[in-house]
Amino acid sequence: MWRRATKSSLFLRLLKPSKHNASLSQSSTNGFPFHIHTHTHFQEKHGIFSKEVAPFITFVLGGPGSGKGTQCAKIVETFGFNHLSAGDLLRREMDSDSEYGSMILNTIREGNIVPSEVTVKLILREMESSDNHKFLIDGFPRSEENRIAFEKISGVEPHMVLFFDCPEEEMVKRLLSRNQGRIDDNIDTIKNRLKVFEALNLPVVEYYAKRGKLYRINAVGTADEIFEQVRPAFEACEVAK
Numbered sequence: 254m255w256r257r258a259t260k261s262s263l264f265l266r267l268l269k270p271s272k273h274n275a276s277l278s279q280s281s282t283n284g285f286p287f288h289i290h291t292h293t294h295f296q297e298k299h300g301i302f303s304k305e306v307a308p309f310i311t312f313v314l315g316g317p318g319s320g321k322g323t324q325c326a327k328i329v330e331t332f333g334f335n336h337l338s339a340g341d342l343l344r345r346e347m348d349s350d351s352e353y354g355s356m357i358l359n360t361i362r363e364g365n366i367v368p369s370e371v372t373v374k375l376i377l378r379e380m381e382s383s384d385n386h387k388f389l390i391d392g393f394p395r396s397e398e399n400r401i402a403f404e405k406i407s408g409v410e411p412h413m414v415l416f417f418d419c420p421e422e423e424m425v426k427r428l429l430s431r432n433q434g435r436i437d438d439n440i441d442t443i444k445n446r447l448k449v450f451e452a453l454n455l456p457v458v459e460y461y462a463k464r465g466k467l468y469r470i471n472a473v474g475t476a477d478e479i480f481e482q483v484r485p486a487f488e489a490c491e492v493a494k
């Protein structure tokens with residue numbers, strides 16, 4: 254849709270904050286400010302960027318099993334985002350004839366992080382071919398290296414970052430009963446994924462908290478209860494609706 258957009262009111266709405274957005278860009282009712290970017294740098298660097306509607310990017314973070322995928326499905330249903338799960342993109346690449354296939358398989362099996370250039374390439378490829386300009390990027394960035402690579406290659410930053418905060422024992426319980434046949438949902442790999450999350454992903458969470466972009470959500474409760482904490486983040490933001 255955004256590829257076909259003319260210099261329409263949608264484009265102008267994205268670039269020119271409404272009164273409502275303008276007040277959010279300073280501080281916020283829910284503690285999360287918004288930044289409206291014009292993305293000229295982004296547009297110059299990529300084909301995606303010849304599109305006339307600037308992308309609206311939300312990163313979705315949280316430990317393994319914290320409910321990222323479950324909540325993303327609800328956000329898609331309610332707010333019409335394109336959901337890009339970094340883990341799903343890597344698994345799809347692994348199952349294709351990719352030169353990276355065995356490297357991705359081994360990395361996921363261990364619970365470690367795939368080199369950023371591979372993951373960023375997969376995400377940007379999806380973004381470029383999308384008709385939707387609103388993106389939920391789930392499970393990314395999982396490290397400072399991921400974050401910096403995305404920023405360098407794309408030239409853009411997320412508008413907001415959701416963080417699903419969940420106790421470890423709850424995450425372990427959910428992962429062990431996920432039953433999707435994943436090679437990494439076993440107790441040994443889960444232990445490493447939790448270590449990697451703490452060492453590499455929490456610094457990213459702190460980075461966005463310091464920049465005032467983090468929306469922290471208590472990820473304990475039913476999926477519907479948790480979504481009621483997520484909903485205001487999108488409702489408060491005119492361009493995300």
Ligand SMILES: Nc1ncnc2c1ncn2[C@@H]1O[C@H](COP(=O)(O)OP(=O)(O)O)[C@@H](O)[C@H]1O
Pocket residue numbers: 315316317318319320321322323324427428430431432472473474475476479
């Ligand atoms: N609020 C919740 N309470 C209990 N189980 C949940 C909740 N949200 C998700 N789950 C279940 O926990 C598992 C992990 O959820 P998922 O959304 O895949 O998390 P993530 O993408 O963060 O790993 C899935 O089996 C899912 O059905």
Ligand SMILES: Nc1ccn([C@@H]2O[C@H](COP(=O)(O)OP(=O)(O)O)[C@@H](O)[C@H]2O)c(=O)n1
Pocket residue numbers: 315316317318321322338339340341343360361362364365366367368372391392393394395399437446
């Ligand atoms: N940015 C990312 C995302 C996932 N991955 C790999 O993919 C695995 C599964 O990611 P996922 O997001 O599907 O996992 P969940 O947190 O949803 O359980 C991770 O444990 C990493 O091995 C990665 O290397 N880099």
Ligand SMILES: [Mg+2]
Pocket residue numbers: 321322338340392
């Ligand atoms: Mg997931």
